[in-house]
Amino acid sequence: MGLDLRIRPERLALRAPFRISRGVKTHAEVVVVELARDGATGRGECAPYPRYGETVESVVAELETAARASSLDAALAALPPGAARNALDCAAWDLRARLEGRSVADLLGLPAAGPVPSAVTISLDGVDAMRDAAAAAADAPILKVKLDADDPAARLLAVAEAAPAARLIADPNESWTAALVAEMAPVLARTRVALLEQPLPAGEDAALEGIACPVPICADESLHTRADLAAVARRYQAVNVKLDKAGGLTEAAALARAARAAGLKVMVGCMVASSLAIAPALPLAAGADLVDLDGPWWLARDREGGCRFEQGVILPPQPGFWGDPIPRL
Structure with a gap:
């Protein structure tokens, strides 16, 4: 019989180009799924x-195959960790919340989502442009600075000078070498960097052991998932848990718990996506050491009723938007 699953690709315009070491994007390419059962969606x-x-196209094809499964559990089990399973898993949590009249946070035994400081990303650009972007976001408590191997010190120093009160996350997106990490160490210490995110390419990060x-x-x-934790714990002191990598809120919640148990931040x-992708991560945000959920902040127009951002603080979406059903009268 299959699942009552509707699949819809969407292309969401950004308010400014988003640049990292791997390239630039002007739109967020997302896939939305709607899972219906017993009169709820x-x-x-x-x-x-x-x-x-x-x-x-590949994610749509995965979801179309999953829709033919005999049950929701079978569909989720057949999907590998990644974007397709994330969309279906989050739709399943939202559906359960609506059918049971309880929030997802309550179902997970977590506190209700509230305002939480979130990093605001400073896109990779010229030194002056990054300084200006940091000055415009200087009231945010945390700035994530996108870098590559081209003079990262000048860019990081420019951001630190323009936003002297903000904590910084330096994110080279796999573009550095171990030698560059060592070279940048004094600059990282001087510029209030709270975290250095994925400096080396995945698969080449054994060089971080003992660095x-x-x-x-x-x-x-x-x-991506708990299967990666053993190697990660030898090389890193913190992990970035993303639902799209883990394959949904179910695995992301388990991964966050396991990472803390392993002594990792x-x-x-x-x-970069809309509030519909961000809302499912909010139940995990309250217990996190750092939060980086500014994806909707980059959109020219977010979804109605979605998250709001005020001075680097993310505010939860309106009741009933996702995973928080409007109480039944």
């Missing part, structure tokens, strides 16, 4: 990521 959204071999760095190093591309992160 749950929604989920994912952002297919080419770095992990995903495209909108001297004045700030914690965080795994992003090297960490936890950051909850996201891809």
